[in-house]
Amino acid sequence: MRNIKARVIYNNRVSAGFYGMSIRSAYLAENTRPGQFFEVKCPDGSGTFLRRPLGAHRIHKDGVEMLYEVVGKGTAALSGMKAGQELDIIGPLGNGFKIDRTKDKNSxxxxxxxxxxxxxxxxxxxxxxxxxxxxxxxxxxxxxxxxxxxxxxxxxxxxxxxxxxxxxxxxxxxxxxxxxxxxxxxxxxxxxxxxxxxxxxxxxxxxxxxxxxxxxxxxxxMEERMACGVGVCLGCPVKTKGALGYKMVCKDGPVFDTREIAW
Ligand SMILES: Cc1cc2nc3c(=O)[nH]c(=O)nc-3n(C[C@H](O)[C@H](O)[C@H](O)COP(=O)(O)OP(=O)(O)OC[C@H]3O[C@@H](n4cnc5c(N)ncnc54)[C@H](O)[C@@H]3O)c2cc1C
Ligand code: FES
CATH class of the missing domain: 3.40.50.80 (Nucleotide-binding domain of ferredoxin-NADP reductase (FNR) module)
Known part of the structure; x- marks a missing residue:
């Protein structure tokens, strides 16, 4: 995980209220796995203090792409970013999906x-x-x-x-x-x-x-409101069945086996 300043390659509206932002970063392209996420700093003037968590939507050869819905101040400010601007981003974070190997052609x-x-x-x-x-x-x-x-x-x-x-x-x-x-x-x-x-x-x-x-x-x-994104602030608990009773979505997840969760 690193804190990176990455150039925006494009930030396109894909449908009403939804945007796809691609950024250039060889480090993120090489190190991000499906299911991991990033903590993104919203641009100055957005009136947001905390970073916003966004998942990896595509992992390209030269960078990564995020697909996001505009729901509040932070995502509205992100939607105004243009190609060539710099995005302050921390990642990759979290565990990602586990993909097992199989030889069963019917799986x-x-x-x-x-x-x-x-x-x-x-x-x-x-x-x-x-x-x-x-x-x-x-x-x-x-x-x-x-x-x-x-x-x-x-x-x-x-x-x-x-x-x-x-x-x-x-x-x-x-x-x-x-x-x-x-x-x-x-x-x-x-x-x-x-x-x-x-x-x-x-x-x-x-x-x-x-x-x-x-x-x-x-x-x-899973999604929870997040602050630190790295398991320090204890701000994103999810109730689990284990002895501890809680896990942190940012550090222990965001991907969980459903059998772990105390619904
Ligand atoms: C691990 C993770 C991955 C995520 N990946 C994506 C993604 O790929 N694309 C995407 O569009 N969104 C994603 N989200 C949700 C995204 O982080 C929030 O929509 C965003 O932080 C909202 O910021 P805002 O300033 O625009 O809205 P705010 O002004 O902070 O909030 C606006 C509304 O959105 C709700 N909200 C804010 N944060 C969350 C949250 N984390 N979960 C659920 N509701 C929330 C608030 O309750 C409020 O109703 C992800 C969240 C997590 C935890
Ligand atoms: S956001 Fe701080 S512990 Fe998860």
Whole structure:
């Protein structure tokens, strides 16, 4: 982990309220794994004191890319940054997703994204696709059609992508967890599949329940408000089943096995 000043290569609006920012850093390109995140300093004048955590969305040859939703002061200020400006960034942070090797040609990776939770799963899909070991099934859920992101990227990596929206404006109407449950219930078990998910807490809890129902291993990337980002301030606890009772999302996560979490 390093504190770096990296040049912005582009910072494009990808959909209403969503931006993709790519920065140049050989160090981050070489050292970042899918599921890890960065603590980003918002530009001067943003009125923010704390850095903002953003996940690795793509890991390129010459740098990394973040995909973010404008939800407040910090992300609004980031959205105004232009190519060539300098971004103060600390990373990579956290543990990232674990990817097991497999020789089973029928094994699957089930990726489940809720809203902007799609961001880190694109980097994961790219890494999984590069291994050519598992079929990749992606389930993308969001409130409306305009909140559905990255479907094309997933397809480019050879993933099968399914979509649902809460208002029915794209894909099936309803929660993406329902669609995932229907897909899994039609499979023969035991299925050699791993689930990876990122999204709002309610969705993650539902995914964990489905994983438990089918006896499948499931990793989730969790979000908490963060300050230090490195396990010092104890500001991002998540309740776990272990003896300590709590772990820090920034240092022990953000990726956890769902069996660890005390929901
Ligand atoms: C490990 C990690 C990875 C993340 N990756 C991404 C990413 O790839 N893309 C992305 O768009 N966002 C990501 N987030 C969430 C992102 O950090 C927040 O949206 C951001 O900090 C908001 O800053 P702000 O100043 O714009 O909003 P603020 O003014 O700070 O808050 C605006 C609203 O957003 C909510 N909020 C703020 N921070 C969080 C948080 N950490 N989790 C949930 N709600 C929050 C607040 O409760 C409030 O309602 C990630 C968070 C974590 C912990
Ligand atoms: S943000 Fe400080 S301990 Fe996690």
């Amino acid at each position: 699957e990776a089930i990726l489940v994204a809720g809203g902007i939770g799609v961001a880190p799963l694109v980097a994961l899909a790219e890494a999984l696709a590069a291994r050519k070991e598992r079929k990749i099934q992606v389930f993308i859920g969001a409130k409306t059609k305009s909140h559905i992101l990255c479907e094309k990227e997933f397809k480019k990596f050879g993933c099968e992508a399914r979509v649902s929206t809460e208002d029915g404006s794209k894909g099936t109407k309803g929660f993406i967890t329902e669609k995932m449950d229907v897909y899994l219930s039609a499979k023969r078990y035991p299925l050699n599949a791993k689930i990876y998910a990122c999204g709002p807490d309610g969705m993650l809890k539902a995914v964990a329940g489905i994983a438990e129902k089918y006896g499948m291993q499931c990793q989730i990337s």
